[in-house]
Amino acid sequence: MDIQNNLKEVLADLPLNVKLVAVSKFHPVEMIEEAYKAGQRIFGESKVQELSDKYEKLPKDIEWHFIGHLQTNKVKYIAPFVAMIHAVDTYKLLVEINKQASKANRIIPCLLEIHIAKEESKYGFTFNSCKEMLAAGEWKELTNIRIEGIMGMATNTDDETQIEKEFKSLKEFFTELKNLYFKDEDSFREISMGMSHDYPIAVRSGSTMVRIGSKIFGERIY
Ligand SMILES: *Cc1c(COP(=O)(O)O)cnc(C)c1O
Numbered sequence: 001m002d003i004q005n006n007l008k009e010v011l012a013d014l015p016l017n018v019k020l021v022a023v024s025k026f027h028p029v030e031m032i033e034e035a036y037k038a039g040q041r042i043f044g045e046s047k048v049q050e051l052s053d054k055y056e057k058l059p060k061d062i063e064w065h066f067i068g069h070l071q072t073n074k075v076k077y078i079a080p081f082v083a084m085i086h087a088v089d090t091y092k093l094l095v096e097i098n099k100q101a102s103k104a105n106r107i108i109p110c111l112l113e114i115h116i117a118k119e120e121s122k123y124g125f126t127f128n129s130c131k132e133m134l135a136a137g138e139w140k141e142l143t144n145i146r147i148e149g150i151m152g153m154a155t156n157t158d159d160e161t162q163i164e165k166e167f168k169s170l171k172e173f174f175t176e177l178k179n180l181y182f183k184d185e186d187s188f189r190e191i192s193m194g195m196s197h198d199y200p201i202a203v204r205s206g207s208t209m210v211r212i213g214s215k216i217f218g219e220r221i222y
Pocket of ligand 1: 023046067068195196197206211212213214215
């Protein structure tokens with residue numbers, strides 16, 4: 001596995017305004033160190049315990065992004081250091097992140113996860129439930145979180161037309177939210193979409209942040 005070369009290939013595909021989250025979940029710290037040596041600083045993890053262990057062992061200038069489903073009772077373990085939480089899918093979770101961020105004396109950047117795929121999923125706001133949550137306005141009192149954008153995953157399919165349709169719907173929804181609730185907030189700017197198999201489609205659909213694992217680190221062994 002030539003991590004440095006894989007990384008170079010992925011970066012060559014990305015416009016300068018698209019950030020790369022190198023998804024290192026299930027891979028050992030040695031592989032992260034390889035990518036780090038090549039200059040990569042943003043890494044994505046999806047398990048709280050694994051992220052905490054890696055945070056302890058690796059250089060402190062790494063930006064750790066939590067990309068998985070986050071249980072409210074575990075927020076406290078990552079709140080002191082996590083750089084961004086990608087998959088906030090309930091208002092309750094947002095409240096808990098705010099509480100733990102406040103204890104850690106931090107403001108934690110968050111993205112709202114929107115369910116755009118055809119597959120059934122327990123996670124993610126629908127377009128409507130997300131708008132209802134924002135319209136209610138209570139989130140504005142959560143001063144230790146900052147909603148910086150939205151995140152979504154397309155259907156796991158070879159049908160590129162379908163994937164593109166879903167990514168474009170996320171981009172349109174972002175624009176709608178921007179106009180409705182974040183017009184004056186420069187920090188509301190991220191659309192986290194695109195993984196190893198679909199990131200070129202995500203990039204041409206308006207992604208600002210791609211989350212790429214296997215194309216950099218190889219297949220994960222669960
Ligand atoms: C694992 C994971 C990724 C990376 O997937 P690859 O197919 O390995 O690129 C991206 N986003 C989320 C939310 C993930 O859980």
